[in-house]
Amino acid sequence: MARFRTYNEVLEPTGAKVPEQVRAQLERLARRFSAIRHTVIVASGKGGVGKSAISANLAAALAAEGRRVGAADADLNGPSLARMLAASTAPLAVSPNGVAPAVGVAGVRVVSMDLLLAADAPVRWRDPGHAGFVWQSTLETGALREFLADVDWGALDLLIVDAPPGTDKLQRLLSLVPRPSAVLLVTTPSETARHVVARSISLLRAAGVPRLALAANMAGYRCPACGRTEPLFAADGARRLAAATGVPLWAELPFDPAIAASTDVGRPIVLEPAGSPAADALRALTRRLLTELREVDP
């Protein structure tokens, strides 16, 4: 058998220029992040716990106090941030600098799959060989990279990234956002949520993410008739999780139908004048975030 050099023994360039192009993609991503002071990922691992509602409220609250805020909807297959922030549906302007984000409530700059898809269309990728599942995750990672790197975010004080459910998706997101200023893990007091979020904590710690925090959502239900707050879940998973892992609990947010109603109409409840315990708790969470990021004095 002829002996010839192996792949790793061949060091000369081939002219195919593939590694160069991948490097260029990552450089573009890094350049974009260099104009963003803080990237904050709102994640969980668990679905339906309020990641998007909390992302929308954080983004709106921060923008309303004059900060330059971007909101990236990393949930490609279940996008909801554009609606929750009432982002404009006008066509996105393309320039050599990138795609201009849509503008939402309080001036939040928003990018979401929702803005790109035909009405009610699911995310489907071109599929010449009817084997789309083979490259689906490659395409999703690429799409996410473009949402971050190819958007003309401008200079931002904060970029809020709304993560999709699933710890695998969180890992993918981290490969594109390797140094978030903070990851806020949304959980509920339920035992199921506690177990899933514990896995996310392990994953994030292994990845070396420096600032992890918990937000316990739906931590109680305030009866509109009598005004008493009762627990919504029998368990106290969020506090137990915080105690067991040492991840600080930054907020306990009550269940309040007004949170759902307000995000449904694209006007996050934090924008309403003080008064509701839910809005107050979300504003307190916003303060806590800024304090931890040393953007305000404690």
Place this chain on the structure above:
Amino acid sequence: MKFLCIGCDTVMDFTERQLPGDGTFAAVFSCARCGREVAMLANPMETQLVASLGVRIGGRTLAEQPMELVRQQLAEGRDDAFVEPAPASRGAIRWSDDARQRLANVPGFVRGMVKRIYSDYAAERGISLITPEVMDRARADLGLEGM
């Protein structure tokens, strides 16, 4: 992937890319010492795998466009999701009827980008009439499968 000319112990250089338009692509590599040429022929799945990475075998002659991957690969994008900048006054570039027809068949979601890319390609080469042949050449040069 690298191609080694065994007899010459020389890495073959990328020389040319061809996109016949049937979802496949070919890349030609040649040995600078003995002149031998090989064509790598990729089936539609292999072609799609490379495209999914957002790279072009042989490199790019045109910088990566903003959100190029999403625009090329998303199957059901909104027709008016993007607006392209108004074209720079680049003389009078005309489109032949059949070229125009072919452009009309490109999904609206990505048509603006495709139109601008072809117009820029023509302008850079002093081509005043865009025909399907020009589009074919541009597609191979630029590595635009499926456009």
